[in-house]
Amino acid sequence: MKGNQRRMMEEKKVQKMACRFIIVRHGQTYWNKAGKFQGQVNIPLNETGRIQAGASAEELAGQPIEVCFSSPLDRAMETAAIICRPHGLRPQANPLLLERNYGIYEGESFLMAFANPGHELYSIKDPAHYRDQVITVESYSQILQRAQRIIDEIMLPSAEKYDCVLLAGHCDIFCALFSRLFEVPLADYWKQALPNAGYAIIDYADGYFTEVEVSG
Secondary structure (H helix, E strand, O other), X not given: OXXXXXXXXXXXXXXXXXXXXXXXXXXXXXXXXXXEOOOOXXXXXXXXXXXXXXXXXXXXXXXXXXXXXXXXXXXXXXXXXHHHHHHOOOOEEOHXXXXXXXXXXXXXXXXXXXXXOOOOOOOOOOOXXXXXXXOOOOOHHHHHHHHHHHHHHHHHHHHHHOOEEEEEEOHHHHHHHHHHHHOOOHHHHHHHOOOOOOEEEEEEEOOEEXXXXXXX
């Protein structure tokens, strides 16, 4: 993910001095380990995922987290709950943070998709050349629009009220979010992917979002 800054529109500026956002991906699941498209299927953390979330909780224990918004899927909510526990907080579910909808291909293996040039998702890892072919799969334009709503409906309003906010979610939606925050070219979309239970720390001040740290 690039470290450049993004100037927000004048009407979206906030008056508070600064706000820190901690963006964390959920820990590992059995489907992560098996290399399957999870999408919006409600797959829970496995034991490795809980250990990963616990390690991130220790690393983030010193951050003054005041509120947490999470994807409503169990793997994200449990990751958020583990990280929030030392802060005495409970995550608030928000559907904008759901993972990308992979429609009929949820549960299918990456190997099946990426080894077959005729597969509808064969080129999805090459977004600059991918053409949306499956009506049930959330397109790049759709997920980028949803990421913009995260900025407009969660992040900017939160920046007016809080000093430190945790967002818990998924690989794909956060690639889209970082793309919007930092004007990343579509060709570099996947280069921003967080590992399981990995996180990015982003500060917002004076109309700018600035990347401070990325774990892993």
